[in-house]
């Protein structure tokens with residue numbers, strides 16, 4: 001190779017440095033100009049947050065890991081057309097989500113391109129998908145948009161755990177662009193929560209995942225809403241693999257479900273429910289319709305979704321299954337898996353609060369000491385009481401039940417590759433204490 005200093009690219013670079021055309025660090029950007037740029041590119045509202053903000057502490061390391069130059073988060077929202085989201089037709093609501101998602105992804109990409117031309121580095125994690133699928137069953141998303149939008153003053157999380165914008169209400173999707181520059185003015189969180197605590201979202205959720213007390217069950221939501229995405233999709237693949245032929249496959253997956261999967265793969269996923277957002281009356285633009293005639297609002301917006309005859313996908317024995325039986329007897333229940341199979345004890349312990357079926361734990365008050373041996377050596381204490389769960393590393397308190405398990409055997413049981421009875425008989429899992437308390441423990445995780 002010839003002397004690198006004589007290479008045309010390097011020579012041009014050195015000339016620019018000499019002329020002072022290359023900046024070593026980015027200048028502070030005008031928040032007003034940047035905001036206008038975002039709006040021109042398709043955002044409906046914008047806010048700015050510095051990397052040092054305390055609200056973002058739990059995701060800072062992950063973000064710096066993928067984009068070490070991050071100094072500012074540009075958070076923006078895209079309005080969803082209300083009537084499309086409210087439609088009982090899943091095709092209309094899903095298409096609305098896809099279109100706004102595309103708009104926000106394009107806005108972020110165009111913004112990054114414009115900034116790059118000005119010499120400012122920017123990265124654009126996706127609005128929703130694609131995600132880091134090798135992290136599946138853990139945190140697949142690169143950036144958590146909700147806490148950033150909240151820090152940027154674009155809304156607050158409501159009872160349904162979606163961000164509610166003060167004007168557009170729940171009818172927004174979120175996006176974040178990471179940039180290597182500071183801005184001259186950052187935003188602060190709203191000083192009130194637009195959520196009215198009316199609990200309509202809780203009454204509309206087909207799976208009962210949104211408790212009226214604010215407890216959210218993400219796994220019951222995911223099992224239904226994401227039936228044709230990620231874990232729901234892997235469960236369907238296993239149904240295909242397990243079926244001895246077309247007749248058996250058809251008895252397990254009807255033709256409409258197969259067609260729906262084709263549509264999801266070809267045109268973007270069918271979200272089985274967005275009812276929590278659709279029925280939310282919060283936000284300055286949305287509230288008039290609710291306040292002017294509450295009965296009409298319930299009859300025309302909420303009831304069509306509640307009364308819709310549809311299939312609700314549930315984990316066998318879950319709170320969601322009992323909820324549908326009790327509250328929506330006209331809806332059809334289908335027992336499915338959701339593809340969540342912890343691949344380590346650490347992942348199992350992490351996922352326990354997400355998978356906890358609190359209504360199944362009613363009346364249970366017990367402390368469990370778990371000891372894992374073999375490929376992972378971990379001790380943990382699980383306390384279940386008052387329909388809640390707490391998990392601690394190590395052994396604490398006096399146990400009602402002690403479980404000693406070979407790690408691989410435990411994971412095989414969770415993955416349904418073996419049964420608990422078999423592993424207990426083979427003494428690879430040993431239970432000390434009242435068996436009914438151990439069985440009750442199992443029932444808390446459908």
Ligand code: B12
Pocket residue numbers: 097126127128137138139141142143144145146147160161162163164170172173174175216218219221222225226271273274276277354
């Ligand atoms: C993981 C995820 C989910 C999970 C968990 C939902 C949740 N409440 O976080 C599931 C699959 C259930 C889900 C469902 C839906 N989601 Co979603 N989802 C995300 C994602 C990728 C990350 C959410 C997040 O930051 N969670 C962490 C913290 C901030 O949220 P949290 O509620 O305090 O935390 C709980 C859960 O997240 C859970 N959790 C954490 N990690 C994981 C991992 C898995 C696998 C599971 C099951 C749960 C889970 O544990 C926490 C304690 O309960 C974001 C996109 C993104 N990159 O940010 C979209 C996002 C939150 N989803 C969105 C939407 C629209 C939906 C749905 C309406 C489905 C749909 N049609 O898209 C439903 C609504 C459910 C609800 N009421 O919350 C929007 C919300 C817009 C808004 N206005 O806030 C987002 C921001 C996408 C976007 N860019 O706009 N989602």
